[in-house]
Amino acid sequence: MPLTDSVTDPADPFSAVTHAAPYDYYRRLADGPPLRFDAQLDCWLATGAAGVRAVLAHPACRVRPADLGVPHNLAGTPCGAIFAELVRMNDGERHAVPKQVLARALGQVDMARLQWRALHLAGDRVPGSAAQLNDAVFELPLFAMADLLGFAPAQWPALAAWTRAFVACLSPLSNAEQLAGAHVAAEALLQSFGRLLREGDVRPGSMLAAIVAEADALAWQASGGVLANLVGLLSQTCDATAGLLGNAIVALRTQPDLLPQLRAAPELWPAMLREVSLRDPAIHNTRRYTAEDAECNGVRVPAGQMILVVLASAGQAESGFGHGRHACPGQAIALAIATACLQAWAGALESLPLAWRYLPSLNARIPMFVQGANA
Numbered sequence: 481m482p483l484t485d486s487v488t489d490p491a492d493p494f495s496a497v498t499h500a501a502p503y504d505y506y507r508r509l510a511d512g513p514p515l516r517f518d519a520q521l522d523c524w525l526a527t528g529a530a531g532v533r534a535v536l537a538h539p540a541c542r543v544r545p546a547d548l549g550v551p552h553n554l555a556g557t558p559c560g561a562i563f564a565e566l567v568r569m570n571d572g573e574r575h576a577v578p579k580q581v582l583a584r585a586l587g588q589v590d591m592a593r594l595q596w597r598a599l600h601l602a603g604d605r606v607p608g609s610a611a612q613l614n615d616a617v618f619e620l621p622l623f624a625m626a627d628l629l630g631f632a633p634a635q636w637p638a639l640a641a642w643t644r645a646f647v648a649c650l651s652p653l654s655n656a657e658q659l660a661g662a663h664v665a666a667e668a669l670l671q672s673f674g675r676l677l678r679e680g681d682v683r684p685g686s687m688l689a690a691i692v693a694e695a696d697a698l699a700w701q702a703s704g705g706v707l708a709n710l711v712g713l714l715s716q717t718c719d720a721t722a723g724l725l726g727n728a729i730v731a732l733r734t735q736p737d738l739l740p741q742l743r744a745a746p747e748l749w750p751a752m753l754r755e756v757s758l759r760d761p762a763i764h765n766t767r768r769y770t771a772e773d774a775e776c777n778g779v780r781v782p783a784g785q786m787i788l789v790v791l792a793s794a795g796q797a798e799s800g801f802g803h804g805r806h807a808c809p810g811q812a813i814a815l816a817i818a819t820a821c822l823q824a825w826a827g828a829l830e831s832l833p834l835a836w837r838y839l840p841s842l843n844a845r846i847p848m849f850v851q852g853a854n855a
């Protein structure tokens with residue numbers, strides 16, 4: 481059962497992310513104007529399918545403020561050097577080619593093999609307690625990605641730990657100690673990928689081999705950019721897939737009919753995960769910044785404004801994995817890994833007494849489980 485109070489409404493879209501029951505609030509946001517200025521938050525809100533789509537599709541709505549490619553607190557740091565290159569954090573030239581390389585390489589992944597490998601890895605790590613479950617929802621997806629990229633199993637735990645430390649640099653809630661840990665982790669991740677690429681060890685058929693081949697084919701030469709975006713693949717996997725997995729476990733606890741149905745028809749697991757990614761998504765919002773005056777849904781937003789795009793209010797495919805030129809290229813991979821983990825763990829989890837609250841975040845909904853009364 482959720483440990484937080486579900487009676488009072490969230491105060492705003494940021495607190496909705498970790499609220500026990502935010503979806504009536506999101507529905508009401510979606511019933512309002514698609515684009516509005518929120519004086520209290522001092523930013524614009526894009527809500528409902530129409531508002532979310534219009535902003536994500538608009539060429540003047542960029543992922544970073546025009547004069548601030550890297551946040552002040554990361555400027556001149558190892559994390560800042562990675563941040564500056566990420567497809568997720570760039571528009572225009574620095575986005576288009578790297579995005580195409582990644583999308584083409586991720587599109588070549590053998591999904592049946594990935595699911596089989598992830599099922600095998602998850603089967604070796606069935607969580608026996610809430611604490612083990614909290615670790616496993618983060619680690620298993622990262623192990624599966626590290627395997628896909630071509631790292632040896634002995635390297636996976638360190639890569640997973642560094643990735644979890646690195647993503648702290650992406651959250652405004654992180655403190656100085658977490659940021660210091662993120663910089664150490666950023667260096668270690670860059671070195672690990674650099675070594676893997678340099679040693680000529682790139683495993684034929686691995687995702688890394690596909691990325692190298694596509695980068696050559698599309699003349700993406702900036703090797704620093706390739707390295708940074710390889711780190712980006714692990715960091716994009718980390719919180720989002722942990723959230724999908726955790727929210728699916730919450731669905732199994734709160735909807736007791738689900739597991740018997742899935743046992744009777746295991747081919748329904750992928751559909752169940754897709755449903756969770758729409759109805760209780762891992763990523764609830766993202767931000768855009770107007771580079772020039774932009775007209776969206778008949779509303780003029782002046783240049784230099786921040787728009788909070790409330791994905792979770794869209795109630796459609798974009799509520800789970802985004803939309804438009806920055807839409808997630810990892811959707812199929814995330815769903816395959818999460819499906820495998822749940823198939824391996826659902827039976828054991830059934831007998832674990834679990835309660836949960838949500839990890840502090842302004843955009844990702846990730847349950848943290850504690851030993852507690854069965855929901």
Ligand code: HEM
Nearest residue numbers: 567568716717720721724762763766801802806808810814
């Ligand atoms: C359940 C798991 C996942 C969820 C919910 C998710 C969600 C998202 C969302 C909403 C965006 C768009 C952000 C925006 O428009 O501002 C995005 C972008 C991205 N995701 Fe995912 N993601 C997941 C897993 C993954 C995985 C496993 C990978 C890598 C294999 C990945 C790689 C990326 C990349 C590279 C981008 C940036 C794309 C761009 O900017 O063009 N994601 N993701």
